[in-house]
Amino acid sequence: MVHISDGVLSLPVLAAGWAVTGVLLAVALWWSKRQGEGWEAEEIPRLSVMTAAFFVASLVHVPVGPTSAHFLLNGLLGVTLGILAYPAIFIGVLLQAVLFQHGGITTIGINTANMGVAALLASAVFKGGCRLARGRREGREGRERSEGSEGSKGSEGSKGVAGIFGALAGGLAVFLAVVFTAVSLILSGGEEGTFTAVALALAVAHVPIILVETVVVGSVVVFLLKVKPELVGSLGEGKR
Template sequence: MHISDGVLSLPLVSFGWAVTVIILCLSIMRFYRMDQNTRSASIPKIAVMTAAFFTASLVELPIGPTSAHLVLAGLTGVILGPFAFISIFIALFLQAALFHFGGFVSLGVNSMNMGLCALLAYFIYFRLAQHIDIRISAGLAGGLAVLFGALVVAVFLYLNGSEFLTFIRIELIAHFVLAVIEGLITAAVVSFIAKIRPDLLIRPPDPKKES
């Protein structure tokens, strides 16, 4: 789901950086508005999920005539909530610096894409978990995040030129398969955490108790 340097036009790259800077600043401001104890408790989670995202994105899965790498943006969003964008930006920066994965020019677009995937997953999980089992909520959030990210990449590539149409079709098909895989992974991880450390999960309010 990474877009390499030199693929997108300057306006698209600039747009990606503008959105990334805005969301990153808002996320950091929200992080520092929390009390010190909550911030201190959040830092280890952010570090762990940054490492998980960094590692997972390097794992390539062969899917038909192409391949796709794990993203785990959905899982990152479910675990970290509104601070997932910070984690993903750090991981993508390190990937660009250490492995030239994506690149620094396209870092804004890639951060915007996968960061918004994580925030979307958090929103879906938070809403659905009020009504259905958290494992199902997490699985749907993880899968839909992948589809959203693939769609954003497809739109950016299409806006950049019609010569990417064949690649876009193959990419979308591959990410439909990846969405199922990531949905299952997200559901399994959330189920495991709920059993051993439920305090690490973001718990939405129970509508029955509120009523």
């Protein structure tokens, strides 16, 4: 139940969600306008494919007590799209609410914020971790060259490191989305701690999802680095 329905949240929480979503969509639009010519030809197909993956993955959900669990893939969107993960998630959430009533209309803002901010934070962890590992590797290789030693298997090692940080990003994105959703419910109150109980059930229901997406995103990152590394910004060093 990361997709919260209408009539559940308080007005201040709904307003905060729309405010965050509006600001981050504006930032994503501003970023896209700063890119050079030909950017759309490369990014729009990628954005479309990842939005479709998010849309489909989130539709398949399993009831668990008072809540339900489903795949998110917001970590994968963060890794592959960077800042554009936010508009991709917004489009997916909007279509799910309008076409399938999966989540409410008034809660589109907060649902997007809960999943989208988590995706952006996971993206930052992935890119930051890869850059840190790359800096250390280059420093080590520089010392080896100065000592006349042979360089080690840098390429395969880089893919492994990226896979580890990709796995971390995948699990972290789902975990944060669940935490943000639980906080949204708790802040909205409810009779005699009802929403607190639902938030706890939500967290427990998504533990298997966190584990699965950790493995899936890490594996996808390693695969993409072998066949199409530009999709992950060359070990997280891209402009996104």
